[in-house]
Amino acid sequence: MEIIRTIEWMKQIARDARAKEHVLGLVPTMGALHEGHFSLVRAARQDCSPVVASIFVNPKQFGPGEDLQKYPRTFEQDAAALENLGVNYLFAPDASEMYPGGFRTSVSVEGLSDRLEGRSRLGHFRGVTTVVLKLFEIVQPQRAYFGRKDAQQLRIIRQMAADLNLDAQIVTCPIVRESDGLAMSSRNAYLEGDARHAATVLYRALNSAKKEIEAGQTEVLRLLESLRQVFKNEPSAALDYAEIVDAETLEPVLRLRKTCLALVAAFIGKTRLIDNAQIEANDEPISVLL
Amino acid sequence: MEIIRTIEWMKQIARDARAKEHVLGLVPTMGALHEGHFSLVRAARQDCSPVVASIFVNPKQFGPGEDLQKYPRTFEQDAAALENLGVNYLFAPDASEMYPGGFRTSVSVEGLSDRLEGRSRLGHFRGVTTVVLKLFEIVQPQRAYFGRKDAQQLRIIRQMAADLNLDAQIVTCPIVRESDGLAMSSRNAYLEGDARHAATVLYRALNSAKKEIEAGQTEVLRLLESLRQVFKNEPSAALDYAEIVDAETLEPVLRLRKTCLALVAAFIGKTRLIDNAQIEANDEPISVLL
Numbered sequence: 001m002e003i004i005r006t007i008e009w010m011k012q013i014a015r016d017a018r019a020k021e022h023v024l025g026l027v028p029t030m031g032a033l034h035e036g037h038f039s040l041v042r043a044a045r046q047d048c049s050p051v052v053a054s055i056f057v058n059p060k061q062f063g064p065g066e067d068l069q070k071y072p073r074t075f076e077q078d079a080a081a082l083e084n085l086g087v088n089y090l091f092a093p094d095a096s097e098m099y100p101g102g103f104r105t106s107v108s109v110e111g112l113s114d115r116l117e118g119r120s121r122l123g124h125f126r127g128v129t130t131v132v133l134k135l136f137e138i139v140q141p142q143r144a145y146f147g148r149k150d151a152q153q154l155r156i157i158r159q160m161a162a163d164l165n166l167d168a169q170i171v172t173c174p175i176v177r178e179s180d181g182l183a184m185s186s187r188n189a190y191l192e193g194d195a196r197h198a199a200t201v202l203y204r205a206l207n208s209a210k211k212e213i214e215a216g217q218t219e220v221l222r223l224l225e226s227l228r229q230v231f232k233n234e235p236s237a238a239l240d241y242a243e244i245v246d247a248e249t250l251e252p253v254l255r256l257r258k259t260c261l262a263l264v265a266a267f268i269g270k271t272r273l274i275d276n277a278q279i280e281a282n283d284e285p286i287s288v289l290l
Numbered sequence: 291m292e293i294i295r296t297i298e299w300m301k302q303i304a305r306d307a308r309a310k311e312h313v314l315g316l317v318p319t320m321g322a323l324h325e326g327h328f329s330l331v332r333a334a335r336q337d338c339s340p341v342v343a344s345i346f347v348n349p350k351q352f353g354p355g356e357d358l359q360k361y362p363r364t365f366e367q368d369a370a371a372l373e374n375l376g377v378n379y380l381f382a383p384d385a386s387e388m389y390p391g392g393f394r395t396s397v398s399v400e401g402l403s404d405r406l407e408g409r410s411r412l413g414h415f416r417g418v419t420t421v422v423l424k425l426f427e428i429v430q431p432q433r434a435y436f437g438r439k440d441a442q443q444l445r446i447i448r449q450m451a452a453d454l455n456l457d458a459q460i461v462t463c464p465i466v467r468e469s470d471g472l473a474m475s476s477r478n479a480y481l482e483g484d485a486r487h488a489a490t491v492l493y494r495a496l497n498s499a500k501k502e503i504e505a506g507q508t509e510v511l512r513l514l515e516s517l518r519q520v521f522k523n524e525p526s527a528a529l530d531y532a533e534i535v536d537a538e539t540l541e542p543v544l545r546l547r548k549t550c551l552a553l554v555a556a557f558i559g560k561t562r563l564i565d566n567a568q569i570e571a572n573d574e575p576i577s578v579l580l
Contacts, residue, residue, distance in 0.1 A: 007455055104400045105453035111394050137455040163395035165297055165427040
């Protein structure tokens with residue numbers, strides 16, 4: 001595996017791969033890798049050669065007061081794991097390579113970016129879409145792999161790719177969970193002692209909604225009530241939001257229909273976590289992907 | 291020359307050209323073509339094969355109350371002229387092909403887009419950068435040709451291309467003028483009778499500044515005074531702005547230095563026209579490109 005620090009060199013490799021009609025796959029990450037990321041790499045390895053992983057803790061997607069400085073950085077370990085998984089190139093530019101002095105451009109997806117995570121984290125998605133577009137321009141992937149844990153991010157990136165006529169096909173992989181249901185996240189590294197158990201409240205709450213749906217409940221207010229009740233029973237957790245929305249528009253729905261997302265965000269101490277379940281309300285019976 | 295109406299087909303042609311390692315040149319236009327556009331096509335023909343011209347009157351770069359509806363449309367004539375000049379492909383999508391229902395993405399270049407034209411035409415440059423990025427993604431040009439008459443637009447597109455790591459090289463061509471100095475513009479078609487002569491006031495004002503610079507004047511306030519005086523003597527013209535700015539930052543300067551732009555915008559009746567001169571203040575003596 002070759003580690004690449006400059007945009008120019010990464011572009012050259014991408015050009016060569018394209019000239020040879022290779023199918024280049026990209027797995028963009030912020031490092032501090034876990035099984036969720038590894039599942040993306042494995043999927044990319046199945047479909048693509050070469051596989052490029054990127055590690056870039058993108059300052060533009062952190063708001064003031066967020067955890068940019070202390071975001072976990074485990075580069076040596078990450079690089080070793082990626083090499084073991086058969087990644088061909090690790091693109092790991094520093095911030096001044098990606099955002100040189102005088103950088104002024106941003107990409108926004110209106111509407112979808114203002115709600116849910118976007119309301120709690122102002123400017124977050126503008127940072128995400130800007131860096132993802134840059135990565136796509138630099139790496140020129142035919143396929144790019146994203147996890148469903150960041151469901152709103154995924155919806156926004158799909159919209160950007162369609163609106164801007166990008167060539168990259170967006171491929172998604174399921175949420176990977178710990179044995180007690182906690183969704184894998186780099187931020188889980190912040191959880192110590194009791195907080196680690198308390199953090200399962202996101203999964204437990206979504207799972208309680210899943211059970212009610214499987215028992216026939218389709219009224220969203222009822223589902224959210226029972227979901228919020230799980231949070232009330234977990235005093236170490238502070239719910240930021242819990243919503244059930246149309247998966248396409250991200251607008252709240254009153255009754256389950258088509259494909260919906262149940263999305264939760266909560267603080268466990270200072271650690272902010274998110275999780276979601278995808279609800280296939282076209283199916284009969286309705287199925288819930290958690 | 292093949293006329294192409296769909297994005298998918300245009301992308302296919304671009305992919306084929308890339309696979310054959312052809313150098314594809316793009317000349318983006320809004321139609322109502324004149325000698326200014328033709329000079330871009332001729333430059334593209336010298337460097338590139340194939341040459342793609344696009345005609346798309348981009349609704350997103352017109353503000354409310356602007357001239358989107360009555361913007362001159364001369365498609366048959368334009369297509370014939372482009373064919374005569376040796377253009378290989380004319381990409382002419384309609385608005386619903388470029389902006390299907392649910393379109394939500396925009397590209398902004400902060401700072402540079404708020405001043406001058408951006409202050410008079412809110413959202414204008416966001417519309418420009420969004421459509422230019424889309425055209426670049428669809429047509430995948432190695433080289434793209436823009437006229438220097440839209441000097442601020444050019445500066446913003448260059449910034450976008452650098453910031454987003456685009457492959458397209460931005461190539462510029464000089465302003466083409468009528469024999470009396472009026473810069474060629476599709477909007478000149480609106481000028482009738484006396485307005486046609488009055489419109490030369492933009493050129494005359496810039497030319498008066500040029501003469502003062504050539505006589506040694508480097509104080510911007512003095513230059514703007516003499517430039518504005520030319521407008522005062524032309525009662526049919528209403529000056530929108532006259533500024534001399536750093537060509538890189540587009541910020542006003544007090545004294546000529548490095549490369550500057552003298553930019554004017556004015557209404558002749560309801561017709562809004564722009565023009566500019568590039569001032570090479572690094573040279574000795576200072577030269578002015580009008």
